[in-house]
Amino acid sequence: MFxxxxxGGAGTIARASLxxxxxxxxxxxxxxxxxxxxxxxxxxxxxxxxxEAAVRSLEDCPLFNAGRGAVFTHDGHHEMDAALMSxxxxxxxxVTGVRQVQNPIRAARLVxxxxxxxxxxxxxxxxxxxxxxxxxxxxEYFFTQHRYNQLQEALREGRMRLDHSQARPAPVxxxxxxxxxxxxxxxxxxxxxxxxxxRDQHGHLAAATSTGGxxxxxxxxxxxxxxxxxGTWADARCAISCTGNGEYFIRAVAAYDVACLMEYxxxxxxEAARIVVQDKLAxxxxxxxxxxxxxxxxxxxxxxxxxxxxxxxxxxxxALVAIYKE
Numbered sequence: 001m002f003x004x005x006x007x008g009g010a011g012t013i014a015r016a017s018l019x020x021x022x023x024x025x026x027x028x029x030x031x032x033x034x035x036x037x038x039x040x041x042x043x044x045x046x047x048x049x050x051x052e053a054a055v056r057s058l059e060d061c062p063l064f065n066a067g068r069g070a071v072f073t074h075d076g077h078h079e080m081d082a083a084l085m086s087x088x089x090x091x092x093x094x095v096t097g098v099r100q101v102q103n104p105i106r107a108a109r110l111v112x113x114x115x116x117x118x119x120x121x122x123x124x125x126x127x128x129x130x131x132x133x134x135x136x137x138x139x140e141y142f143f144t145q146h147r148y149n150q151l152q153e154a155l156r157e158g159r160m161r162l163d164h165s166q167a168r169p170a171p172v173x174x175x176x177x178x179x180x181x182x183x184x185x186x187x188x189x190x191x192x193x194x195x196x197x198x199r200d201q202h203g204h205l206a207a208a209t210s211t212g213g214x215x216x217x218x219x220x221x222x223x224x225x226x227x228x229x230x231g232t233w234a235d236a237r238c239a240i241s242c243t244g245n246g247e248y249f250i251r252a253v254a255a256y257d258v259a260c261l262m263e264y265x266x267x268x269x270x271e272a273a274r275i276v277v278q279d280k281l282a283x284x285x286x287x288x289x290x291x292x293x294x295x296x297x298x299x300x301x302x303x304x305x306x307x308x309x310x311x312x313x314x315x316x317x318x319a320l321v322a323i324y325k326e
Contacts, residue, residue: 003315007289007310008309009065010287034311034319036054040053048204065192067210073213077099082105082108083210087207094228096222097222100138102141111125192211192243197239205294206234224255229253237295244288254290273300289302297314
């Protein structure tokens with residue numbers, strides 16, 4: 001039985017935070033990405049191809065913090081991370097800090113298939129993408145007004161905190177006035193991730209994750225997404241893609257921990273994922289969630305936040321598209 005699950009980020013996503021029109025846009029984008037990957041699986045494609053295609057769909061959508069919708073760094077540019085992993089052979093590839101690659105998940109796959117490495121950073125990852133002819137985009141492609149306004153708000157918050165503590169403020173970009181938000185409201189605007197996990201008709205599993213990181217991030221910060229075992233993992237037992245506060249997922253080695261609980265304690269996918277998300281991450285402030293699929297095609301989508309943009313479908317079943325706790 002083939003199966004696919006995707007996510008578009010988790011966090012403080014209350015029903016009151018999205019207008020009906022905005023909610024429809026998010027649901028349509030999730031459904032489109034799900035259909036892209038599901039149709040490939042239905043036609044016999046490999047799980048790796050399906051998760052890459054689903055994530056590319058989300059990267060091309062400006063609603064999500066990945067690819068075209070990536071958030072701005074403190075310096076006003078974009079630093080994007082991505083990873084994917086093939087479960088049956090445990091091959092993996094990842095990139096971090098890429099600035100011009102239209103679809104960072106494609107660059108991650110290049111690392112896996114065309115180099116002897118697992119993780120490449122900027123500028124080497126961009127150079128690899130250029131060498132193999134991946135589409136690159138100017139900075140204007142990644143600009144969205146609401147993401148830019150979110151940076152301005154984050155800079156303003158930082159200034160207020162520094163003023164309150166009488167610390168010397170760091171140089172920041174000038175604030176735009178008036179502070180008018182243009183675009184779909186994103187209640188989890190400081191962070192976000194997209195991802196996909198799949199089981200194909202051959203029983204193989206794969207996972208893929210992509211992100212723009214955190215709004216106003218500094219010092220070339222790297223989150224959990226491109227770190228194999230933290231935000232992304234796949235083996236013969238399960239495939240995992242995480243979303244949330246990356247620092248906590250790194251410390252917990254969250255994605256791999258799900259696989260370990262299944263292997264060493266004999267837990268089901270659902271129980272292992274629940275323990276990681278609810279019992280390990282939540283008590284220490286690790287807000288977020290994950291999507292997972294096991295070797296039998298079972299899917300679980302746990303999260304400890306107010307909501308998670310998510311969708312899933314198993315062979316012969318109906319599509320599930322959801323945002324809030326339901």
